[in-house]
Amino acid sequence: LDWDALRDHHGLEVDVMQQRFPPADHPTFASWRTATQRYQASLLRQQIETLRRLKYRPTGGFCFSWLADPAPMISASVLDHERRPKLAWAAVVEACRPVIVVTDPLPVTVTAGDRLELDVHVVSDLRVAVVDASISVTCTWRGGRRDWAYRGDIAADACTKVATLELTVPDGPGELLLGLALAGRDEDGERVEYARRSGARITPR
Structure with missing residues (x-):
C-alpha cells in the first residue's frame, strides 16, 4: 500500500494504524480493513453502552465527531462517502x-481459573415501564455452559x-461466549425484546 498517498x-x-493494526499481521488489505472496522464497532458499542448506564449521572446522550465521510476517506466515520454503512453502523444501532441489556465489558482474553464478576444492567429509554420482563444470561464454552x-x-x-x-473461567482453549436476552411487554402492551x-x-x- 502507498501509505503516504493514503495519509495525504x-x-x-x-x-496510529500501524501501531494498533500492523499490516504484517494481515495477508490482504481486505483482512486489515475488516480488523480495523471490527475494532471500531466493538469500541463504539462498549462506549455507548457505558454512557447509557450513566443515564443522567451525568450522561444525557452523545454525538459523533464524524458521522459520514464527505469524500473517499479512511476515517472514524460509520458511513462512507456514498452513505454505505461500515461495520460499526450496526453496532451503534444495536x-x-x-431497551438494552448490558454487562461490564469482557476483556479480549481471560485466563483459565480467573474469577469474573460482571454487573448486569437494563437501560430503558421508554416512557412507560416494561412489565414482568424475563432476562436470561447464558455463558458457554467448549464442553460446558451456565x-x-x-x-x-x-x-x-x-x-x-x-x-x-460470578463465574470462574473454565480450563481449556477456545471462546467464552456470553449471551443476553430480554423479553416482555410495556404498559401499553407493546412487545419489548433485545x-x-x-x-x-x-x-x-
Whole structure:
C-alpha cells in the first residue's frame, strides 16, 4: 500500500494504524480493513453502552465527531462517502435501541481459573415501564455452559441493576461466549425484546 498517498489524500492516521493494526499481521488489505472496522464497532458499542448506564449521572446522550465521510476517506466515520454503512453502523444501532441489556465489558482474553464478576444492567429509554420482563444470561464454552434467569418490572426511563454474575473461567482453549436476552411487554402492551452476544478468548494459566 502507498501509505503516504493514503495519509495525504484519504486522511489515514498512518502511525496510529500501524501501531494498533500492523499490516504484517494481515495477508490482504481486505483482512486489515475488516480488523480495523471490527475494532471500531466493538469500541463504539462498549462506549455507548457505558454512557447509557450513566443515564443522567451525568450522561444525557452523545454525538459523533464524524458521522459520514464527505469524500473517499479512511476515517472514524460509520458511513462512507456514498452513505454505505461500515461495520460499526450496526453496532451503534444495536447500542441505541430503546431497551438494552448490558454487562461490564469482557476483556479480549481471560485466563483459565480467573474469577469474573460482571454487573448486569437494563437501560430503558421508554416512557412507560416494561412489565414482568424475563432476562436470561447464558455463558458457554467448549464442553460446558451456565445459565442465569431473572424476572421483574423495568422502570420507565431508568437504568436498573439486575444482578452480578460470578463465574470462574473454565480450563481449556477456545471462546467464552456470553449471551443476553430480554423479553416482555410495556404498559401499553407493546412487545419489548433485545438480544446481545459478546465473547473472550480463554488462555491457559
